[in-house]
Amino acid sequence: MRRTPAGIVVAKTVLHIVALLPAAWLGWQVWTVARTGSDVLGADPVAEIEHRLGLWALRLLMATLAITPLRQLTGHAVLVRFRRMLGLYAFFYACVHFSAYLVLDLRGYWTQIFEEIAKRPYITVGFAAWLLLLPLAITSTTGWIRRLGRNWARLHKLVYAAGVLAVLHFWWLVKSDIREPALYAAILAMLLAWRVWKRYGAVRPASRTAGSR
């Protein structure tokens, strides 16, 4: 087995801490509210918990999608080694977000979840985004990457759809102020446009070589 360079170990450790910080901070606040009835999470803590978890899932998903463009822009191939981790953290926040909705929000009405998924477009797309991330998380291990071969990359293209659905989920739930979801939509659009441009727009010497082969 190859030894991971110390630099990467340090960087990964830092990234773990950064990615877990929002969860730890929220966890601490939830604990404080449960114990002392403090107002740190506002008048409606359940809504605040759901919103914040969802926001971090979306942010980490965007960060995951930013790795490839960043790598291509900077030429630092090493960046790709952090992609899986970011993707898994996005999935982690999405899972906790979904659980909070079920356990803290719907509570006794949890059987309503099926109806909500079927009837409420913003929940339909949110659930679909989570569902798309599920096989990606499962097949993120080295073993699965090897087993799936070329199909692994194909399967993991689903992350683009998950990104679009996640942004839609946010967009459709706001009442009239679309500024925040619009910001994420713009970021996502740039990340996806970069890929389209790289693939079809840019004339690269590499593609010419590939064609002459």
Place this chain on the structure above:
Amino acid sequence: MNLLESLRIPAREITDEAVYRDRRRLLAAFAASPALALSGCSDASPPPPPSKVSITPEQARSGFRTNEELTRYEDVTSYNNFYEFGTGKADPSHAPKTLRTKPWQVAVGGECAKPGVVSLETLLKGFTPEERIYRLRCVEGWSMVIPWLGVPLASVLKRFEPTSKAKYVAFVTLGDPAQMPGIRYRALDWPYREGLRIDEAMHPLAFLATGLYGKPLPQQNGAPLRLLVPWKYGFKGIKSIVRIEFVEKMPETAWHAAQPDEYGFFSNVNPNVDHPRWSQRSERRIAGSASKLFAERIPTRMFNGYAEQVASLYSGMDLRKWF
């Protein structure tokens, strides 16, 4: 007529504009979800209010004060939808206190015998403030129980002697960007507008609040004068009122103008009619000091629990159509 001339005929002479508009409306209704299709109805005029509504004073009084657990003052004053001060729930309470509530004038006009621009003091002169403890159900699915201070809307309106042409009452919020920083962003078509049918406005539960918890209304709660219609969704309770007008036709309202398929004129609390995007069957009650983290949702009641007092206003009306 040659071809060139026929081209000069304006399109409106070929297709009548009314027909054209109707076609667009129909197309929109068909293209969208079933909920959207309902909105096509909002162009028609609603059925007239029942000619005779009888509410005994006892019936009315039983709705004045609920004995449910109150929402804490801190929560009432820190969790607000008042987009003129920002669209986040905490924005209005964090906003600088830029609203000048003294002096405050209210212009009352339209179909009435005694229109006029009056100061808030004149408007309320001679009334003893009453306390009402009302449930407030937000269209977003949360609710509060708040002790308000104020006067019945009917007593104030009667001073201006509305005529028989006054079928509706329209309300307008201040729309001054210098005093309301949130107006810079066009979240809604400012100024905020609301309206009631005249019989709703004259109902003993309709209330004009000037305070809460025995204190003057804070800026974020709609100082210095706001409306409360406890059987309707919270956004009907227009804040910082500067104009009241008696009108003959159903007035346009801010949220209806923004999303006609989602927010109707009546907006009565109704657990059986969902908001197109979310269920209205239950609500999260923000009340008391016990941990809200593990509080069970409560079922939403017809007319927010005020059916005994107000259901007769809508007898014979299709509440699914006139949501």
